[in-house]
Amino acid sequence: MVSAIYNLALTTGANRVIRGARIEHVCGDPNLGPDKDYAFGMHIVRTALDAMCTAVTGPTLFDPLEQAAALEVAHAT
Amino acid sequence: MQEPLRVVHYVNQFFGGIGGEEAANAEVSVVAGAVGSGRALQQALGDLGTVVNTIICGDNYANDRFEEARVAIETQLRSLQPEILIAGPAFGSGRYGASCTQACKIAAEMGLAALTGMHPENPGVTRALPDVYIVPTGETSAEMQQALAGMTRLAVKLGRGETLGPAAHEGYLPRGIRRLYDRQELGYKRALSMLVRKLKGEPFVTEVPIHEPERVLPAKPMADLAGAKIAIVTTGGLVRKGNPDRQVAANATRYYRHSVLELRSLSGSDWEAYHAGYFNHIVNSNPNYILPLNFLRDLQDAGVIDDVYEWIYALPGVSTPVAISQQMGQTIAKDLQDAQVTGCLLVST
Amino acid sequence: MRLEMGTFPVEHISFASPTRYADGHLYVDKARVIAAVRQDPRIASADLDLALPGESVRIWPVRDVIEPRIKVDGPGVIYPGACGRSITTVGAGRTHRLSGMGIVEVSSVNWHDAGGDYVEICLDMTGHWAEMLPYGKLNNLCLVVEPDPGLGNEAQNDAVHKAALVVNDQVAAATKELTPPQLEVYELTDVDPALPKIIYIWCVHSPQAMSGSPTAFCTMTYGLTQLTPPWFLHPNEILDGALSGPYRTAFAMSWTVVNNPVMMELYHRHGVDWNFLGVITLRTEWTTQHEKQLMANQTAKLSKHLGAQGAIVTWDAGGNEFIEVVRTIQACEQRGIKTVFLTSEDDATEAAPTMLEPLPEADAIVSTSFFKTHTLEVATLPPVDRVIGATQKAIGPLRDELVPTAGPLPPPPRFDDHYGFGSLSCIEY
Numbered sequence: 001m002v003s004a005i006y007n008l009a010l011t012t013g014a015n016r017v018i019r020g021a022r023i024e025h026v027c028g029d030p031n032l033g034p035d036k037d038y039a040f041g042m043h044i045v046r047t048a049l050d051a052m053c054t055a056v057t058g059p060t061l062f063d064p065l066e067q068a069a070a071l072e073v074a075h076a077t
Numbered sequence: 078m079q080e081p082l083r084v085v086h087y088v089n090q091f092f093g094g095i096g097g098e099e100a101a102n103a104e105v106s107v108v109a110g111a112v113g114s115g116r117a118l119q120q121a122l123g124d125l126g127t128v129v130n131t132i133i134c135g136d137n138y139a140n141d142r143f144e145e146a147r148v149a150i151e152t153q154l155r156s157l158q159p160e161i162l163i164a165g166p167a168f169g170s171g172r173y174g175a176s177c178t179q180a181c182k183i184a185a186e187m188g189l190a191a192l193t194g195m196h197p198e199n200p201g202v203t204r205a206l207p208d209v210y211i212v213p214t215g216e217t218s219a220e221m222q223q224a225l226a227g228m229t230r231l232a233v234k235l236g237r238g239e240t241l242g243p244a245a246h247e248g249y250l251p252r253g254i255r256r257l258y259d260r261q262e263l264g265y266k267r268a269l270s271m272l273v274r275k276l277k278g279e280p281f282v283t284e285v286p287i288h289e290p291e292r293v294l295p296a297k298p299m300a301d302l303a304g305a306k307i308a309i310v311t312t313g314g315l316v317r318k319g320n321p322d323r324q325v326a327a328n329a330t331r332y333y334r335h336s337v338l339e340l341r342s343l344s345g346s347d348w349e350a351y352h353a354g355y356f357n358h359i360v361n362s363n364p365n366y367i368l369p370l371n372f373l374r375d376l377q378d379a380g381v382i383d384d385v386y387e388w389i390y391a392l393p394g395v396s397t398p399v400a401i402s403q404q405m406g407q408t409i410a411k412d413l414q415d416a417q418v419t420g421c422l423l424v425s426t
Numbered sequence: 427m428r429l430e431m432g433t434f435p436v437e438h439i440s441f442a443s444p445t446r447y448a449d450g451h452l453y454v455d456k457a458r459v460i461a462a463v464r465q466d467p468r469i470a471s472a473d474l475d476l477a478l479p480g481e482s483v484r485i486w487p488v489r490d491v492i493e494p495r496i497k498v499d500g501p502g503v504i505y506p507g508a509c510g511r512s513i514t515t516v517g518a519g520r521t522h523r524l525s526g527m528g529i530v531e532v533s534s535v536n537w538h539d540a541g542g543d544y545v546e547i548c549l550d551m552t553g554h555w556a557e558m559l560p561y562g563k564l565n566n567l568c569l570v571v572e573p574d575p576g577l578g579n580e581a582q583n584d585a586v587h588k589a590a591l592v593v594n595d596q597v598a599a600a601t602k603e604l605t606p607p608q609l610e611v612y613e614l615t616d617v618d619p620a621l622p623k624i625i626y627i628w629c630v631h632s633p634q635a636m637s638g639s640p641t642a643f644c645t646m647t648y649g650l651t652q653l654t655p656p657w658f659l660h661p662n663e664i665l666d667g668a669l670s671g672p673y674r675t676a677f678a679m680s681w682t683v684v685n686n687p688v689m690m691e692l693y694h695r696h697g698v699d700w701n702f703l704g705v706i707t708l709r710t711e712w713t714t715q716h717e718k719q720l721m722a723n724q725t726a727k728l729s730k731h732l733g734a735q736g737a738i739v740t741w742d743a744g745g746n747e748f749i750e751v752v753r754t755i756q757a758c759e760q761r762g763i764k765t766v767f768l769t770s771e772d773d774a775t776e777a778a779p780t781m782l783e784p785l786p787e788a789d790a791i792v793s794t795s796f797f798k799t800h801t802l803e804v805a806t807l808p809p810v811d812r813v814i815g816a817t818q819k820a821i822g823p824l825r826d827e828l829v830p831t832a833g834p835l836p837p838p839p840r841f842d843d844h845y846g847f848g849s850l851s852c853i854e855y
Binding site: 253266271275 | 540543635637699764766777789796852
C-alpha cells in the first residue's frame, strides 16, 4: 500500500506500506520537472514491487527515500 | 420462582481437573455436572443455575487444531443445548483466553447465549470483538471468587434472554458496538472534569475505549517478479472524465472497475479525480499519480514484471464506513485471486 | 492583558430608525445598514431580514453566524485581520457584546472552487434541527448578500464576509456609549502555584490543502487561513475575535468560537480549579506524515515550554486531519502532559472503530456523539412557512437534485458538536 500518511497504514495493520510523496500526488512530484518526477514515481513503484517480494512478519515501512540513500552509498563505495 | 438455568461450563484441561501442561493436547470431552473449578461456579450460581455438563478442551488442541476443536464443540453444544454457556474464567492465560473466546463465538453463531471472563489484557479479548461478552477479571485464579460473582450475575441475565445494557453499566468489556447516548451532563463539563481527575491521578473512564486493530497475517512474498501479474487499486477517487458512472466524491457505497487492457498510461483528457478529501487538480493533470499504470507498463516492457491485470479498481476513500470498506476489500480480493493476480498495488490518498 | 467585557442581552430585534439598543431591544436602521454594506462596490445585492426563535422559517445557505461585538476601549478592532481589518493585537481594554443574537451571513458564494468543500448548513428557528443547535434560541439578523459574479472566488468570499462584518460594526456600535447591564473582567491573574496548569490545544482546519491556495477563505487567525505552525493566543484575543470566521459545520461559526464553552469554563474557573495558561491553535490538514508529526512535536514542545501539566484538545474537522490531532495528543503524553480529547465520532456500523488512528496515548476521550446526521438518524427537516435566502437547495450525493428549501428537506450531512455544547454522546455495548 502506497500512502503519504504512512503511519496510519502501519497503525491500522497494513503489512507492506510504502511511503508516498504527498496526498495530492502520491506516486511522484510535479515540482521536480518531468524527468525527475518520472524517476521518482518509478522509484516508488519499484520500492513497492520490492516490498511485495520481501517477507515481513507484521506492519513494515518501505521508504523509497531511504532506499535511494542506501543505493547512493552502495554506488559510492 | 424461576427454574434454574441449564448451564454448560467450558474449561481447559487444568481447570477441568485432567492435568497440567502435559494434558494440553486433550481433545474435546464432555462430563456430567460440574468438575474442577466448576464446583465454585455452581456455588456462585446457587439456585439460579445448574451446571448440567462440562466441556473440557485442552489449550493446545483449541489453539493449534482449532478447526477440529470447532467442529467438536459445535457438535457438543448442539446436543447439550444449554441456556447459557459459561467459559473460563481464563484470567491471564492467553491460550485459555483464546479457547474460551472461540467457544463463545461458536455458541453465538448457533444462537446460544454465552459469556466468558478474563483479564482485560488477555490476547483472547481482541479476537472476541464484537460478538463475545467478556467479564473482566484479575490476572490469576487467586481472584476466582470475584470473577465468578461478576460472571454469574451476567450469565443469569443472558440465560434468561434479557438484553444487556452498556458495558460500563453492566460490568463486561466494551465490545466496540457504539450507540447514541445522552450523558445528561454537557460535553465541555465532562471533558474538564475528566482532565481534573486525570491530573489528580484519580480514576476516570474514557468514553471511547481504543481497541487494538485486527492483525492480518502478511501474504507470502512474490517468488518470481519477472513472472508476476500486478493489479492496481486506488482510493484516490479516480473516475473517467466527466464521471459518467456517477461515482460519489465521499461516503462511497461501491467501487467501480475499469479495463486498462489497451492502456499504457492514464491521461488527464480521459480520467480525473473526484474525491472530497484532497485537492484533485494535480491528479487531474496526471492521473498516474494515484494509479501508477504508466510505470507498471514500462516495467512490463522491460521484462521486470510479466503483466498488469486488466481491471483496475477505484473508489474515493473518504468517509467510507469501515463495514463497507471491508466488503469492498473482500470482493476485490476474491476477483484478484480468481484471476490469479500475483500482487496488488493499493494507492491511497 | 486585561479585558472588560460588557454584555447587552438582546431579547427583541426590530427594524426602526435610528439603530439603537434599549432595555433588551435592538432597533436596526435597515436602510442605513444596507447602505453601509453597499458602499463596497463588490456587493451586487444586499438585504436584511429577521429570523426569531419559534418562527416557522429556514435560512439557507448559511455561511456564518457572528455575535455582534465592538471594541470601545483598547487597541485594535474586533475580528482583527479579517477581510483587511487592522491586525493590531487585541484582547485588552473594553469590548461590548450583544448576547442572545447572531448576524447570519447568507450567500450563495462557495468556500473555494477546487471542489470537495461546499456550504452545507441551513438553520431552522423551530423544530428538531433548531433544538439541536444553539442558533435556534438566538434572535437572528440575516444579511442576504451576493457579490459581483465577475469577481474571482476569493474576492467573492472576502466581499460577502466583509459585508457581514460591516453589519456587525453598525449594529454593535449601538452599545458604544452605553453602560452594560453585565460587566465581566477577563484576566489570567496569578494563582496558587499548586493549581494544575492547563493549556487548551485548539485544532483548526486550514483550507490550504483542499483549495490549493494559501489565501482561501475559512476560519481565520488574525485574517490568515493558511497552514501555519502552532500559534499561542491569549484567550482575550479570542474573545475579541482573533479566531473568527466559519469552517463548514453547524458548530464551526464565528459565534461558537467566541462563545466556546470549553474556553469560557477554563477562564471562569481559572484560579479556582486550575491555572489556565492560554490557547495554542494548531492548523490541520497538512498533507505528509512528516508535516503532521512536525506540528504534533512542536505543539507539545510549546505546551511543555509554557509549563502545561494538562491539555484539553478539540478539533473542528474530519478525515486525515485526525492524524495531526491524535499525534499531538501522543506527543503531549510522551512529554508528561496529561490530555483529554473532546471529539465527535465517525460511523459505527457493524462495530467499526469510530476513531481514525487508534493510538493508546489517547486514553481519555469525551465523545459528543456521531458527527454524521445520517448515523444520528436525524429526521427529515419539516416544511416551513418562510425561507430567508435561496428558495432552492441542491441535495443528493452528487449535489445535482434541486428541491424547495421550504422543505421537507434531508438534514445537512454534519452535526458535529466540536466544543461540547450538548450532552449527546455515545456509549459502548
